[in-house]
Amino acid sequence: MDAKELIARRVAREIRTGMLVNLGIGLPSLVANYVPATLGVFFQAENGVIGLGMRPPEGMEDPHLTDAGGGFVSAVPGAASIDSAMSFGLIRGGHLDMTVLGGLQVDEAGHLANWKVPGKMVPGMGGAMDLVTGAARVIVAMQHAARGQSKIVPRCSLPLTARRRVDLVVTDLAVIEPGEGGLVLRERAPGVTVDDIRAATEAALVVPDAVPEMELA
Amino acid sequence: MKGVLRPEAAAELIPDGASLMIGGFMAVGTPERMIDALVARAPRGLTIIANDTAMPGKGIGKLVSAGLVARVVTSHIGLNPETQAKMIAGEIAVELVPQGTLVERIRAGGMGLGGVLTPTGLSTEVEEGKQVVEVDGKPFLLEKPLTADFALLAAWQADYVGNLSYLLTAHNFNPVMALAGRTVIAEPEAIVPVGVIAPDAVKTPGVLVDHLLIRAGC
Numbered sequence: 001m002d003a004k005e006l007i008a009r010r011v012a013r014e015i016r017t018g019m020l021v022n023l024g025i026g027l028p029s030l031v032a033n034y035v036p037a038t039l040g041v042f043f044q045a046e047n048g049v050i051g052l053g054m055r056p057p058e059g060m061e062d063p064h065l066t067d068a069g070g071g072f073v074s075a076v077p078g079a080a081s082i083d084s085a086m087s088f089g090l091i092r093g094g095h096l097d098m099t100v101l102g103g104l105q106v107d108e109a110g111h112l113a114n115w116k117v118p119g120k121m122v123p124g125m126g127g128a129m130d131l132v133t134g135a136a137r138v139i140v141a142m143q144h145a146a147r148g149q150s151k152i153v154p155r156c157s158l159p160l161t162a163r164r165r166v167d168l169v170v171t172d173l174a175v176i177e178p179g180e181g182g183l184v185l186r187e188r189a190p191g192v193t194v195d196d197i198r199a200a201t202e203a204a205l206v207v208p209d210a211v212p213e214m215e216l217a
Numbered sequence: 218m219k220g221v222l223r224p225e226a227a228a229e230l231i232p233d234g235a236s237l238m239i240g241g242f243m244a245v246g247t248p249e250r251m252i253d254a255l256v257a258r259a260p261r262g263l264t265i266i267a268n269d270t271a272m273p274g275k276g277i278g279k280l281v282s283a284g285l286v287a288r289v290v291t292s293h294i295g296l297n298p299e300t301q302a303k304m305i306a307g308e309i310a311v312e313l314v315p316q317g318t319l320v321e322r323i324r325a326g327g328m329g330l331g332g333v334l335t336p337t338g339l340s341t342e343v344e345e346g347k348q349v350v351e352v353d354g355k356p357f358l359l360e361k362p363l364t365a366d367f368a369l370l371a372a373w374q375a376d377y378v379g380n381l382s383y384l385l386t387a388h389n390f391n392p393v394m395a396l397a398g399r400t401v402i403a404e405p406e407a408i409v410p411v412g413v414i415a416p417d418a419v420k421t422p423g424v425l426v427d428h429l430l431i432r433a434g435c
Contacts, residue, residue: 046316047242048386063245064373064384070243070296075385083388083420084242084268085324088317092337116342122304122313123295124269125343130317133337163340 003172006189007141009034010170011100012217014139015041019097020090022046022131025069028100028141034217042078044096046087046127051079068127091127092134099135101128103142103169105156108203110165110178112140113158125161132162144171150202152176152183173197175214182206187214218379218423221431224254227402230428231255234287236264236365238323238394243269243296244276246387248371248404250430252279262287266323266365268316268390269293270300281309290363292316315343318360320393326362327396333360368398372421374414375405379423382414395421404430 001009004027012034015021022044023029032052035041043052045067052067053074061072075081082090090096105113112132115125132138145151152169169176174197175187184206185197194211228251231237241247256279263286270291271278280286281300288310294300303309314322321333334357338344348359370391372381381403383391395401403426 045386047245048388062385064387066243066245066386068242070245081383081385081388083383083392084316084320084390085393088320092317092335122301124291124293124313125315126269126293126295127316129315129341129343130337133339134317160341162337 003143004030006172006216007170009216010175010214011139011141013215014168015039015098017041020044020050020095022091022096022099022135024099024101024128027102029067029069031100031141042076044087044090045073046091046131048082048084048087049073049075049079050082051076053079088127088130091130094134094136096131096135098137098139099131100139100141101131103140103151105151105153105158106140106166106169106178107153107156108182109155110183111156111163112138112161112166113156114161116159118159128161132164132166137168138164138166140166140169142169142171144173144200150200152201152203154203173200176205184208185211187212189214218426219428221408221429222402223431224250225257227251227428227430228254228258230400230402231258231260231367233260234262235260235367236266238365238368238390238398239265239267239277240370240389240391240394241267241271241276242386242389244271244278246371246383246389246391247271247276248369248430249276250433251369251402251404252276255280255285256283259283259285261285264288264290264365266290266363268319270297272296273299288312290314290319292319318343320390322360322363323390323397324393326364327393330362332362334358335360364397364399366399368394368401370395370401370403370421372403372405374407374409375403375426375429376409376411376414376423378411379403379426379429380414380419381405381421381423381426382418383420388420392420395425400427401425402428402430405432408432
């Protein structure tokens with residue numbers, strides 16, 4: 001199993017019956033593959049649909065029905081199409097149960113940076129600032145390190161996405177829960193030790209007596 | 218509603234230096250025929266207010282590639298490397314705005330409000346230079362309204378009085394921008410008799426629409 005699949009399958013276990021969930025582009029979007037249809041979850045795409053469905057059969061794509069990355073999608077029974085004001089009203093107004101986003105850095109205060117690398121990459125924040133500010137639960141799904149550098153750091157050096165503390169960070173090595181007292185190591189990836197995680201993490205971790213192995217969807 | 222125009226005639230209305238709100242999200246729900254006519258006419262120094270600048274060769278990306286854009290107010294330019302390159306070269310001024318804030322600033326402009334108070338952007342770069350207002354002990358950023366000389370909309374159906382309906386994810390910014398442009402030009406895919414769009418299905422009342430583009434192929 002590759003790192004992305006592992007992360008997606010662990011995040012999928014956070015999703016509960018009947019939730020309204022927004023999945024970011026890229027890695028977070030893979031989470032939908034591991035959420036059983038029987039849970040009755042609605043996925044929102046911020047460009048304007050509640051009830052995002054799988055990619056349509058070849059030749060059945062409709063240019064009026066895409067996800068937030070511009071990819072062709074379908075809609076599930078019970079879906080609703082909405083304009084951008086309603087879409088962000090849901091997000092900012094606390095009506096979205098969960099958002100799953102990618103990250104560039106998360107720090108010991110639980111702050112996320114994920115929209116800008118000054119001088120290198122300035123794509124714009126899109127909906128990320130509203131999602132992190134307004135969603136009931138914010139999950140960051142990302143690789144633990146990039147180019148050998150820990151993405152979990154004492155203090156974000158990149159511009160923050162929001163002042164809000166994220167609720168959970170799921171990486172290919174660990175599940176980490178930011179809280180008042182810092183970053184708590186909750187789970188280990190299969191075959192990974194607490195020492196491995198400590199060695200790969202620049203930030204200080206609070207390590208409870210028991211750190212069980214992740215269970216995957 | 219003043220009537221139907223060919224795209225070339227609609228583009229004639231738009232002078233150098235005009236500000237344009239343009240509907241669409243990654244070119245879904247963007248008035249492509251209107252944009253093609255603008256590229257052909259080539260007014261200079263445009264300000265574009267839109268969710269994103271699409272990608273080269275699609276939607277707003279065509280205006281960027283043609284060098285017609287001086288300023289953009291938008292939430293995302295990540296899929297258009299030309300916008301990023303022109304921003305770095307100093308050819309285009311880009312104001313990045315969180316997407317939910319952008320749509321609310323447009324809504325405020327169109328609905329006669331003095332701005333909106335939002336928690337989005339607090340303690341980030343977005344806060345710089347803005348007033349923080351406390352309401353019942355909670356801080357919010359004051360975000361000011363946006364209006365434009367023109368709103369260029371894409372719709373699914375229009376009827377003879379300019380009522381508009383939209384399909385699926387092609388709504389996005391269109392219904393909100395319909396109130397915030399001083400002149401509103403809508404490009405429908407179909408024009409149908411009055412009554413075909415039921416009153417409850419009208420998302421943009423025709424009273425807001427100044428001009429419809431003639432159907433493609435007419």
